[in-house]
Amino acid sequence: MATKTRRAARRTDALSRELIVEAATQILDTEGEDALTLRALTIRLSTGYGALYHHVANKSDLLAAATDDVIAQVMTDVAADVEPRETLRAVALSLFDAIDARPWIGAQLSREPWRPALLEIYESVGEQLQALNVPEHALFDSAGALVNYILGVAGQNAANARVHASNEADRTASLAAVAAQWAKLDPAKYPRLHKAAAQLGEHDDRQQFLAGVDLFLAGIETVYRQSEDD
Amino acid sequence: MATKTRRAARRTDALSRELIVEAATQILDTEGEDALTLRALTIRLSTGYGALYHHVANKSDLLAAATDDVIAQVMTDVAADVEPRETLRAVALSLFDAIDARPWIGAQLSREPWRPALLEIYESVGEQLQALNVPEHALFDSAGALVNYILGVAGQNAANARVHASNEADRTASLAAVAAQWAKLDPAKYPRLHKAAAQLGEHDDRQQFLAGVDLFLAGIETVYRQSEDD
DNA sequence: CACTCGATTGGATTGCCGCTCCAACAAGCT
DNA sequence: AGCTTGTTGGAGCGGCAATCCAATCGAGTG
Numbered sequence: 091m092a093t094k095t096r097r098a099a100r101r102t103d104a105l106s107r108e109l110i111v112e113a114a115t116q117i118l119d120t121e122g123e124d125a126l127t128l129r130a131l132t133i134r135l136s137t138g139y140g141a142l143y144h145h146v147a148n149k150s151d152l153l154a155a156a157t158d159d160v161i162a163q164v165m166t167d168v169a170a171d172v173e174p175r176e177t178l179r180a181v182a183l184s185l186f187d188a189i190d191a192r193p194w195i196g197a198q199l200s201r202e203p204w205r206p207a208l209l210e211i212y213e214s215v216g217e218q219l220q221a222l223n224v225p226e227h228a229l230f231d232s233a234g235a236l237v238n239y240i241l242g243v244a245g246q247n248a249a250n251a252r253v254h255a256s257n258e259a260d261r262t263a264s265l266a267a268v269a270a271q272w273a274k275l276d277p278a279k280y281p282r283l284h285k286a287a288a289q290l291g292e293h294d295d296r297q298q299f300l301a302g303v304d305l306f307l308a309g310i311e312t313v314y315r316q317s318e319d320d
Numbered sequence: 321m322a323t324k325t326r327r328a329a330r331r332t333d334a335l336s337r338e339l340i341v342e343a344a345t346q347i348l349d350t351e352g353e354d355a356l357t358l359r360a361l362t363i364r365l366s367t368g369y370g371a372l373y374h375h376v377a378n379k380s381d382l383l384a385a386a387t388d389d390v391i392a393q394v395m396t397d398v399a400a401d402v403e404p405r406e407t408l409r410a411v412a413l414s415l416f417d418a419i420d421a422r423p424w425i426g427a428q429l430s431r432e433p434w435r436p437a438l439l440e441i442y443e444s445v446g447e448q449l450q451a452l453n454v455p456e457h458a459l460f461d462s463a464g465a466l467v468n469y470i471l472g473v474a475g476q477n478a479a480n481a482r483v484h485a486s487n488e489a490d491r492t493a494s495l496a497a498v499a500a501q502w503a504k505l506d507p508a509k510y511p512r513l514h515k516a517a518a519q520l521g522e523h524d525d526r527q528q529f530l531a532g533v534d535l536f537l538a539g540i541e542t543v544y545r546q547s548e549d550d
Numbered sequence: 551c552a553c554t555c556g557a558t559t560g561g562a563t564t565g566c567c568g569c570t571c572c573a574a575c576a577a578g579c580t
Numbered sequence: 581a582g583c584t585t586g587t588t589g590g591a592g593c594g595g596c597a598a599t600c601c602a603a604t605c606g607a608g609t610g
Contacts, residue, residue: 100575100588128568138589139569145587149568200430200472200479204498209505209513216512229512230519235473235532242472243465249430268434275439282446282459283439289460302465309539330559330604358597368560369598375558379597 105137107145111155118156123194126153154205157198161207164188165214174221175307181214182240182303186296189244193252196245203241211237222307224314232310239306247295265291335367337375341385348386353424356383384435387428391437394418395444404451405537411444412470412533416526419474423482426475433471441467452537454544462540469536477525495521 502517
C-alpha cells in the first residue's frame with residue numbers, strides 16, 4: 091500500500107556507523123574475511139550502498155573501525171597482575187588469542203599500525219616495561235620491539251591458520267605434509283630443518299609464541315639491569 | 321603479411337614461467353604492487369591471458385614464485401661472519417632491507433609462510449643459534465621465534481612505509497602528524513605515549529629493529545647459557 | 551613431404567567487487 | 581505549506597582475476 095513499491099520500503103530504525111561495524115564484524119566472524127563484501131552488508135542490513143557510504147568512508151575504514159573495537163575490548167579485558175612480567179605475558183597471550191580467533195585483525199593491524207587501537211597496547215606494554223626497570227631512554231625502542239614481536243608473530247600465526255584450512259584435522263594433515271617435505275630435504279644442506287621435521291607435528295604455536303616473549307623479557311632484564319637488584 | 325591479421329602475430333620466442341615471474345618482479349619494483357595486474361602483464365609481455373595461465377596457476381602463485389626468487393637471492397648474498405651473533409644480525413638486516421625495498425615481499429611472506437624461500441632463512445638462523453650454544457631441544461622454538469620476529473617486524477615496517485607515502489618528505493610529515501596526535505593525548509591516561517611523542521620524529525626504524533634483535537639474542541644467551549662460558 | 555596431435559598462444563567473455571552518483575524520502579524549521 | 585538538511589536505496593561504472601575456446605605452432609610419424 092501507499093508508495094506503490096516504486097522503492098523498497100525505507101528503513102524505520104536508524105542506521106549508524108556502530109550498527110554497520112557490528113554487522114561487518116559478525117560477517118567476518120561467522121563467514122570469514124572473504125565473505126565481507128559491501129554487497130553482503132547491504133543484504134544483511136537490508137539497505138543500499140549509499141546508506142553504507144554515508145556512514146563509512148570505504149571498506150578499509152570499515153575494517154579499521156572493526157579492528158579498533160575488537161582490540162579495545164581485548165585490552166580492557168586483560169587482567170593485570172602484581173608482577174609486571176606476568177601482566178606482559180597476559181597481554182601478549184590475549185592479543186595472540188584474539189588474533190588467532192579473528193585472523194582478519196592480524197592482517198588489518200599489519201596494514202595500518204598507529205591506529206587508535208594500538209595506543210592501549212603501547213601504553214600498557216610501556217608501563218610494564220618501566221616497572222621492570224627499563225630506563226626511560228630505552229623504553230621507546232624496547233616497547234616498540236616487543237609490540238612488533240607480538241603483533242608480527244600473532245599475525246604470522248593467523249596467516250598460517252588461514253592457509254591450513256579451518257578445522258583441526260586439515261591443520262594436522264597440512265602440518266604433516268610440511269613435515270614430510272622437510273624430512274625429505276637433503277640432510278647435508280639442511281641438517282637442522284631435517285631434524286626439526288619431527289618436532290613440527292607436535293609443536294604448539296601458542297607455546298612457541300610465549301617462549302619468544304620470555305626470551306625477549308629475559309633479554310630486556312639482562313641488558314637493562316639496573317644497579318639495584320630486587 | 322600472410323595471416324591476414326586475423327590474430328595478432330604469435331610470439332616467436334618462447335614464453336616461460338621464469339620470464340613471466342621476471343616481468344612481474346619488474347612491474348612490482350618499478351610501478352608498485354597495485355600496478356601488477358594480469359592485464360598489465362599481458363601488455364608488457366605482449367601476450368594474452370591464456371598464455372600466462374598456461375605457465376602460472378594464478379596470481380597468488382605468481383607472487384609466491386617472485387618472492388621465492390628474491391629471498392633466495394638475498395640469502396645467498398649475506399656475508400657470513402666468524403661471530404655467530406654478527407652473522408645473525410647481518411641476516412636479519414639483509415631481510416629487513418630487502419623487505420623495506422620491496423614491500424610486497426613482506427605482505428607475501430606473512431600470507432604464505434612455509435614457502436621454500438623460508439627454508440634458507442630457518443636453516444641459517446638455526447645454524448647460528450646452535451653456534452651460540454642453544455641446546456638442541458630449544459633450537460626449534462628459539463629459531464621460530466627469531467624468524468617470526470624478523471619477518472613480522474620487517475613486514476610491519478614495510479606496511480608503515482606503504483601508508484606514509486613513498487618519498488621522504490611525506491614520511492616525515494606523516495610521522496609528525498602521528499607525533500602531534502600522541503602529544504595531544506591525555507597525560508594522565510597515556511603518560512608514556514605522551515612523552516614518547518618527542519622521540520617519534522627522530523627514531524630510526526632500522527635501528528629499532530636491530531635493537532630488538534639484540535634484545536632477543538641477549539635473552540637467548542641468558543636463558544640458554546651453557547655451563548661452559550667462552 | 552603431408553599429416554597429425556598435443557602444447558602453446560591470444561583475446562573475448564564472465565562474474566564479482568568497490569565505489570560513485572543521483573533520485574527518493576524523512577524530519578525539522580519558518 | 582514550502583524549504584532545507586541529512587539520510588536512504590539502488591542502478592550503473594570501471595576494473596579486476598579467472599575461464600574458455602579458437603587459432604596456431606612444431607615435434608613426431610610414415
